[in-house]
Structure formats: C-alpha cells, structure tokens
Amino acid sequence: MKTIKSGIFILIGLAFITSCAGRQYDRFNTQRGAAIGAGFGALTGQLIGRNTKSTLIGAGVGTLVGAIFGNAVDQERQIAREAAVTNRRIVYYDQEEDHAIEAIPGPEDQHTKCRKVTKREWDKGYLVSERVEEICEGEKLSSQY
Numbered sequence: 133m134k135t136i137k138s139g140i141f142i143l144i145g146l147a148f149i150t151s152c153a154g155r156q157y158d159r160f161n162t163q164r165g166a167a168i169g170a171g172f173g174a175l176t177g178q179l180i181g182r183n184t185k186s187t188l189i190g191a192g193v194g195t196l197v198g199a200i201f202g203n204a205v206d207q208e209r210q211i212a213r214e215a216a217v218t219n220r221r222i223v224y225y226d227q228e229e230d231h232a233i234e235a236i237p238g239p240e241d242q243h244t245k246c247r248k249v250t251k252r253e254w255d256k257g258y259l260v261s262e263r264v265e266e267i268c269e270g271e272k273l274s275s276q277y
Contacts, residue, residue: 161202161209169198209265211235212249216267219247230256245269 173194177186215222215235225232231254238248246268253261 161205162199163202165198165200165202165205166195167198169194169196169201173197208233212251212265212267215249216247 170191171194174187174191176194177188177190180186180190211222211224211233212235215237219237219240221237222235223232234252234254236250236252238250240247246266249265249267251261251263251265252259
C-alpha cells in the first residue's frame with residue numbers, strides 16, 4: 133500500500149511539472165528535462181527495487197538523462213534565436229560527425245516584431261531537413277495577431 137501511495141504522489145508531481153510546459157518556458161528544457169527525468173526515474177526505481185536505495189538511484193539516473201535530452205533541445209532552439217537577434221546567417225558545424233545546422237533569418241514583421249527563421253540540417257553534405265520557425269521579440273501568446 134505504501135508503494136501505491138508513493139507512486140500516486142510521484143504521478144501527481146509529474147503532472148504538476150508537465151502542466152507548466154507552455155511556450156514561456158521554451159528556454160528551460162534542461163531544468164524541465166531533469167525534473168521530469170527525476171520523477172520518472174524515482175517512480176521506475178521504486179517499482180523495480182521497492183526500496184529507498186532503488187528510488188534514489190532511479191531519481192539520479194533519470195535526472196541525468198532528462199537533463200541531457202533537455203539540454204540538446206535547448207541547443208537546437210538556440211541557433212534560431214541567435215539568427216533572429218543578429219539578423220544574419222548562423223552555421224553550427226560538427227567536423228567530427230560532418231554534420232551542420234544552418235539558420236537563415238527572414239525579414240522582420242514590423243507589426244508583430246516576429247521573424248521567420250529557416251533552419252536547415254545537413255549531414256555529410258546532404259540536406260536532411262528544412263523547417264521554418266517563428267522567433268518573436270516579446271512573448272506571443274496565441275497564433276492570432
């Protein structure tokens with residue numbers, strides 16, 4: 133019965149953490165990933181080991197894995213923001229993996245203070261993906277203007 137109560141409390145905590153996943157928190161994916169990973173890791177550790185040691189080990193491993201994934205998302209989004217702010221083409225190149233990410237800013241909309249940035253991902257000289265992101269000066273709360 134104690135395990136069920138612990139699991140319920142952890143699930144409520146995870147629901148609370150993930151409910152704050154709006155656009156205003158886009159830059160804090162490392163912290164959010166660590167918190168969510170800790171919760172899932174603790175729950176998994178408790179379910180597998182059924183003791184405090186297993187719960188703590190699960191929380192530690194989950195925190196580390198969640199932070200790594202969250203940091204990767206933060207770095208991926210940083211290039212578009214950098215291109216929009218500087219209004220110039222930005223390229224991140226990984227020579228070891230022969231992989232590059234390129235961000236090309238478009239013109240700024242004077243009404244909305246938003247700029248569309250084209251992101252291209254290159255792997256071994258071939259275009260792998262291309263997408264357009266909208267970067268706004270302030271906080272855009274809806275898709276309407």
